[in-house]
Amino acid sequence: MMKSYRELSPSPRTIMTPGPVEVDPRVLRALSYPILGQFDPEFTALMNDTMEMLRSLFQTDNRWAYPIDGTSRSGIEAVLNSLIEPGDKVLVPIYGRFGNLLYEIAERCGAEVVALDKEWGEVFEPDEVIAAIGQEHPALVLMVHGETSTGRMQPLEAIGKACREQGILFVVDAVATIGGVPVETDAWCIDAVIGGTQKCLSVPSGMAPITYNDRAERKIAARKKVERGLLVPGDAVSGNRRPAIQSNYLDLSQLQDYWGPARLNHHTEMTSMLYGLREGLRILLVEGLEERFARHRRHEAALMAGLEAMGLTLYGNPACKLPVVTCVTIPEGVDGEAVRSMLLSSFGIEIASSFGVLKGKIWRIGTMGYSCSQKNVLHVLGALEAVLIRHGAALPAGEGLQAALAVYDA
Template sequence: MNIYRELAPSPRTIMTPGPVEVDPRVLRAMSLPVLGQFDPEFTAIMNETMEMLRELFQTKNHWAYPVDGTSRSGIEAVLTSIIEPGDRVLIPIYGRFGHLLHEISDRCGAEVVTLEKEWGTVFEPQEIIDAIQNEKPAIVALVHGETSTGRVQPLEAIGKACRELDVLLVVDAVATIGGVPVKTDAWCLDAVIGGTQKCISVPAGMAPVTYNDRIEHKIAARKRVERGLRASGETDFPNARPQIQSNYLDLGQLQDYWSPARLNHHTEMTSMLYGLHEGLRILLAEGLPARFERHRLNERALVAGLEAMGMSLYGDPSCKMTVVTCVTIPDGIDGESVRAMLLNSFGIEIASSFGALKGRIWRIGTMGYSCSMKNVLHLLGAFEGALLRHGAKINAGAAIAAALDVYEGSAKTAAINA
C-alpha cells in the first residue's frame, strides 16, 4: 500500500507577474463551509461580489461577474460570445498576449487584422485609431498591460474613438485590474476581462468580466438567430453558423445564471467565490486610490534599488507597467542560474520571459499582496547576493540604501505598508 506524503508547500516570496502571494484572509475564507449554489446565503454572496466588481472595474454596467476558470476562460468567454464568423477583428499586438487574442479570434472564424509593435514599446493611440478608420473592424481586441514586456497601453482615446465609430472594444486587463486604474466607463471600454491571481491576490481559478449593453445586444441578437434556426428545423447551421460554439463559456447563459432568475447553467465554484469575495472586500477596504499609490511607491523603490545596483531596465520607460519591472540580464550571466539561486537559497521567485526575450530579461512583479516594502527589500538584498555569486559587476550595498531613500521620502509609507 502506497503512503502518500501530506502536502507541505515551501513558503515563498513570489515576485513574478502572476501568480502572486495570497492574503491569508482569502485562504481563510476559502476554508469556510460550503453552501448550496441556490441557498439564499450563497446567492447573496454572488450579488455582493457583483457589486464589488462594479466598483473595481469603475463601471455602472449591470453585468460584472466571474467566469469560472483561469483568466483565459474570461477572454475566451467574451470573444467566443461576440465574434461571429466573418467579423473583422483588429488586434494591435505589442507582446505575447496580443498573439493569444489573435489565436482565439481566429478560432472563432474572424477575419483578423493585426498591427504589430516592437516588444518593449506600445502604440501611439492615433496609430490604432487610424487603423480602425482604415480597416473598419466590428471589434477591436487589445491588451491593457503586457506582462511579457512590462508595458501598458493607453486606452482612453482609443475607447472614445471606438464608441464614435460604433466599434466594440474588448480589453484584456488581467494583469492590471486591482493594481493599475482601469476606468471602464470613462474610457468607453465595452468589455473588460480581469484575473484573480495577479493584483487581486486570489488564487487562479476565476476571471472577473464586465460588459455593457452594446455587448449584451450582440449576444442577444445571436441567441435570437440561433433560436429561430432551431425552430425552423435547421440543424446544420449553414453559412454564418451564428451559434456560440461553447456552452460553458456562453455569456448569454452565464448572465442568466447570475441574474435574479438563477437559471441553472453550472455548479458555481463555492470556495473560489468565497476567496474572490474576500479579496475584493480587502481591496475595496484599502481603497482604489491608496492601492494604486501603494503599487506606485513599491515600484519606485524597486526601480531605484535596481538602478543603484547598476542594472539596466528593459523597454520604453514612458509606458512601463507599475506592477511589472523588466531587468536586462547582464552579458555573461546565466539568467536561469540566478533565478534558481534566488528560489533555492532565498525562497524568492522571479520570472524569465518568452519568445524573442527568453534569456534576455528577468521580470519582477510587484502585485497585490506581494507588493510590499518587506518583499522589495528582501528581493533587492537577495538579488545582489545572487548576482555577486555569479560574478556580475554591480554596486554592492547600494540597492537597499536607494530603496530605503524612496520609502523614507514618502510621508505615506507607514500607512501604505501597515
C-alpha cells in the same frame, strides 16, 4: 501494498513574478469556509455582493459584472466566443505575447483577424491604432492593457472613444492591471473587460472577473435568438443566419441567466473560489482604489531605484512602463536561469524569465497585490545582489538597498 504519500506541505515562497502572486491570508481563510449550496439564498446573496464589488473595481455602471469559472484565459475565451461571429473583421494591435493570444483566439472564433504589430518594449501611439481602425473598419478591436511579457502598459482612452464614435466594440484584456492600476471601463468607452484573480487581486487562479455593457449584450442577445429559434426580421447578417455561440460553458448569454435574477441552472458554481474572490474584493475596497494604486506605485519606485543603484539596466521604454511589472536586462555574461534558480533555492524567492524574443534576455519582477510590500521589495533586492555577486557580477554592494530605503524614507 498501497503507496504512502506524505502530507501536503508546500514550501513558503516570496513570489515576485507577474503572476501568480502571494495570496492574502484572509483570502486563504475564506477559501476554507463551509460549503453552501449554489441556490441557497445565503450563497446567492454572496453572488450579488460580488457583482456589486466588481462594478466598483471595474469603475462601471454596467449591469453585467461577474466571474467566469476558470483561469483568466477562460474569461478571454468566454468574451471573444460570445462577441465574435464567424466572418467578423477583428483588429488586434500586438505589442507582446498576450496580444498574440488574442489574435489566436479570435482566429479560432472564425474572425477575419488583422494584426497591427509594435516592437516589443514599446506601445502604440493611440493615433496609430485609430488610423488602422479607419482603414480596416473592424467590427471589434481587441487590446491588452498591461503586457506582462514586456512590462508595458497601453493608453486606452482615445482608442475607446474612437471605437465608440464609429460603432465598433472595444474589448480589453486587463488581467494584469485590474486592482493594481486604474481601469476606467466607462470613462474609456470599453465595451468588455476581462480581469484575473491571481495577479493584483491576490486571489488564487481559478476565476476570471469580466464586465460588459449594453452594446456588447445586444450582440450576445442577437446570437442567443438563434439557439432558441427566435430570429426575427433584421437578425440576418449578410443574408445569412447569425451563427449560434459554439461553447456552452463559456456562453455569456447562458451565464447571464445564471447570474441574473432567474438563477437558471448552468453549471455548479465554484463555491470556495467565490468566497475567496469576494474576500479579495472586500479587502481591496476597504483599502480603497486610489490608495491601492498609490501603494503599487510606491513599491515600484523603490524597486526600480534599487535595481538601478545596483548598476542594472531596466528594459523597455520607461514612458509606457507597466507599474506592476519591472523588467531587468540580464547582465552580459550572467546565466539568467542560474540566478533565478539560486534565488529560489537559497532565498525562497521566485522571479520570472520571459517569452519569445525576450527569453533569456530579461528578468521580470512583479510587485502585485499582497506581494507588493516593502518587506518583499527589500528582500528581493538584497537577495538578487548577493546572487549576482556570487555569479561574478561586479556590483556596488549595498547601494541597491540604500536606494530603495531612501524612497521609503521620502
